[in-house]
Amino acid sequence: MSMCKSDVVGPLTCTSVGSVSDVPNNETTPSIDAQSPDGDHEAFARLRMKGPRFDDTQLPIDAMVELQRYQRLILKGAELEWLKANPDQDLPADFAAGSKLVLKELEPGSTISVLDLAAASQYDAYYEAGREEFEREFEKIEQWLASDTAQRAGFDLLTLPLLDEPEFAELGSSAQPGDEFTIASPTTPAPIAVTQEIRTEAIAPLAEQRALLITPPTVVIAPRSVPGEVAGKLFLVNTETLSFEMRSLRYGKIHGRYRNSDLTADLRKVLDSKDKAPVVRVTGELRYRNDVLKEVLNVTAVQLLATDGEPWSARFAALATLDDAWDPENPNSRAVQFAALDAARAILGECAAANRALPGIFPMEDGGVQLEWASPEYVTSIEISPDLEFELFDLEVASQSVVEEQTTDLSNAKAFVARTAR
Amino acid sequence: MSPLLAAEAGEFVITDVDELVYRQITEPLMEAETWTPSSIAFAPNSFDQKKPSFARQTLTTPQDARDWHNENAKKPSLGVWACSIGEVIDAKSQTIDDSGVTRAANAVVAPGHCYVDYRELTKSETRLLRSTLLAKALARKELTTV
Numbered sequence: 052m053s054m055c056k057s058d059v060v061g062p063l064t065c066t067s068v069g070s071v072s073d074v075p076n077n078e079t080t081p082s083i084d085a086q087s088p089d090g091d092h093e094a095f096a097r098l099r100m101k102g103p104r105f106d107d108t109q110l111p112i113d114a115m116v117e118l119q120r121y122q123r124l125i126l127k128g129a130e131l132e133w134l135k136a137n138p139d140q141d142l143p144a145d146f147a148a149g150s151k152l153v154l155k156e157l158e159p160g161s162t163i164s165v166l167d168l169a170a171a172s173q174y175d176a177y178y179e180a181g182r183e184e185f186e187r188e189f190e191k192i193e194q195w196l197a198s199d200t201a202q203r204a205g206f207d208l209l210t211l212p213l214l215d216e217p218e219f220a221e222l223g224s225s226a227q228p229g230d231e232f233t234i235a236s237p238t239t240p241a242p243i244a245v246t247q248e249i250r251t252e253a254i255a256p257l258a259e260q261r262a263l264l265i266t267p268p269t270v271v272i273a274p275r276s277v278p279g280e281v282a283g284k285l286f287l288v289n290t291e292t293l294s295f296e297m298r299s300l301r302y303g304k305i306h307g308r309y310r311n312s313d314l315t316a317d318l319r320k321v322l323d324s325k326d327k328a329p330v331v332r333v334t335g336e337l338r339y340r341n342d343v344l345k346e347v348l349n350v351t352a353v354q355l356l357a358t359d360g361e362p363w364s365a366r367f368a369a370l371a372t373l374d375d376a377w378d379p380e381n382p383n384s385r386a387v388q389f390a391a392l393d394a395a396r397a398i399l400g401e402c403a404a405a406n407r408a409l410p411g412i413f414p415m416e417d418g419g420v421q422l423e424w425a426s427p428e429y430v431t432s433i434e435i436s437p438d439l440e441f442e443l444f445d446l447e448v449a450s451q452s453v454v455e456e457q458t459t460d461l462s463n464a465k466a467f468v469a470r471t472a473r
Numbered sequence: 474m475s476p477l478l479a480a481e482a483g484e485f486v487i488t489d490v491d492e493l494v495y496r497q498i499t500e501p502l503m504e505a506e507t508w509t510p511s512s513i514a515f516a517p518n519s520f521d522q523k524k525p526s527f528a529r530q531t532l533t534t535p536q537d538a539r540d541w542h543n544e545n546a547k548k549p550s551l552g553v554w555a556c557s558i559g560e561v562i563d564a565k566s567q568t569i570d571d572s573g574v575t576r577a578a579n580a581v582v583a584p585g586h587c588y589v590d591y592r593e594l595t596k597s598e599t600r601l602l603r604s605t606l607l608a609k610a611l612a613r614k615e616l617t618t619v
Contacts, residue, residue, distance in 0.1 A: 113505040119549070147544065151619055169619075369501065377501070379547035381518040411504035413511040416518055425509055427612035430604035432512065444600055448608040455597055 093237050095152060096121070096182065098164045102230035105162040114225050117232065118154065118164060120218040126150045127216050128181030129174065136177075143174075150178050183238050188213050190243075196253040208261040215265075220258050223250055227365070255303045263341060279337045280386060281305065281347055282356075282372045284328035288318045295322075297333065299372070302344040307333060309350035317353045330356040330371045332389055354389050363399055366412050367392055373414055385418035388437040395420045395435055398465050405469035424471075431471045433464055443467045477566065478592050483573030487529070487587060490559030494527035494568055494587060495535050495616065496606075497542045497550035509611065510554060516603035517591050524588035529570065530555070532585030535616040541583050553618050554610035564605040565598075566590050 098121060104111050129150060130142055149172025155165045168178060188211045195206050213219055223232045223245035233242040283299035295307045295318055309318075321331045335350035356371045370387045378384040395412065399422070402409055410422040410431075418437040423430065427448065434442040441464040445454040454471075458464060480486050487494075502514040517525040528538040535553040542550045561568045570587045589606070591599055 112508055116551075123549070147540065153619075373501070378518065381520045383519045411507065411509055411511055413502055413504075413513060415513065421511060421513060423511055425512065425604075425607055425611060427608050430512060430608050432600075432604070442600075444604070446601065446604050446608070448605060451601075451605070453601060455600075 094165045094167055096166045096234060096236040099233045100162050110162050116225055120222045122152045123218045124185050124213055124216060125181045128184035128213055129177040131212055132180040133177045146174055149174050182236055185213055186239055192253045196249055208264050214258040214261045220255050259303050276336050276338045280332050280334045282330055282332045285322050285331060286328055288322050290315050305344060305347060307347045307350055321355050330368050356389055363412060370414050384416050387414045388418045390439060391420040391435045391437055394439055394461055397461060398433060401465045401468040405472045407472045445471045480569050484569050484571045487558050487568045487570050492558045493530040493555040495538045495553050495555050496527050498552050498554060499548040499550055503551050512603045512607040515606040516599055523591040527587050527589060528583055529585035529587050536618045539618045545581055553616045555613055555616055556606045556609040560609045561589055564602050566602055
């Protein structure tokens, strides 16, 4: 069943995708062979996203990034194949142009995105080889996950070059609890399941190990320690050795140690499984090896990011896990401070009373938080600094009329929500 | 409003008020639910020397600009938004083509590169300019790219 003909993969497809919902019965769950249900078309790939969010064959905007990640991995795989076949030559300038995947249709089955190459290209064979390379590497990673310690010792990470691409570790990261994400193509005997387990237990650590492995020995630098903070989820505390294990979104597994046993109670409060644990920020001495954070020593504080099941909670968790230098183009970008997020939460709570839509929630370079309501007619923002100063701004675009205030009083910032509601 | 600085050697002020300049939007300065960028995305960060990069409509396309960004920048573009030279002028600033600036031999510069001038602006003026550019970009809607 064709649901959304010729929509191009990308953010512009969001409105049309969101409106597609003429599937009478989303209980239908067809298999996701690369073959279409009516058997007349062999797609390049079919990405199936299943879960409550995908009912009625809708593709949420924040899930579309998975299609981009997949496309990026296929292109990188294709480039590797081309370079292998054409040693000592530069990649053709137009190589990437033909690899654009298009979203041909959405099929019922909550939700299957059918991807094809946008147009025939002289490089099509390489794009298909790139897809097979991705599938080969994913299968190897699945085998690694299923193997025991002895078998893992002989695992050859050098055969997994696509792990160098950040999109590999990020693939499937937009999934929410209960979502399922699988990929099928004409060359997969069975659909690939991109699960939370394989992402956190296999892909992330293997990518980290490979990065260390391929770093030339000449640039290996001595461990360095700096005071700082790191955000993540605590999943193990050893009260005898005063140590813990946590998982950072950016660095993967991190070992922690503390000296003051009074911290044990605080750590236990925020301890849970890797999936369920709340986001915390740990303050201590950050110990890096080859610029990868490995340990946090002499921990002095653990802060909990309160999450409350509100519409903004997922966004808060995402901002809370941004470490220093979260913008790779800007080394001055600082980790978002939990105090600023706590103040933002208090302000967001005013929106319902003011009958106002929620604003955009953005990190600021200095570790603060920006709340912003924007339209072609008005732009209103509340900027919360790390030390809890509030900058209130309201612009009527046509007249360039501006209201701008600074305050350290949270109640003034909360009142600004209603004052500027229109 | 602070007075504008003159263009430097190798630069010139773009004067065609109808020409668009393209801005790439990256995570996390995009609200995924409403697909609305932050005004911060239209302003320089502290590493940009108050010269946030845009690309000229007359020298590139939204798609080519996005492709170039994705091949050369450290964060992929989520989409392309635009404002016009006239809108920048109405907001009391200017847009400068810096294609003639002498750069290091290994410097990588985007085709059609230009910048919106934030050099002499105060914090309040910066906020007003970036918010105005966001509003104009929202009125124009996201440009079609993939």
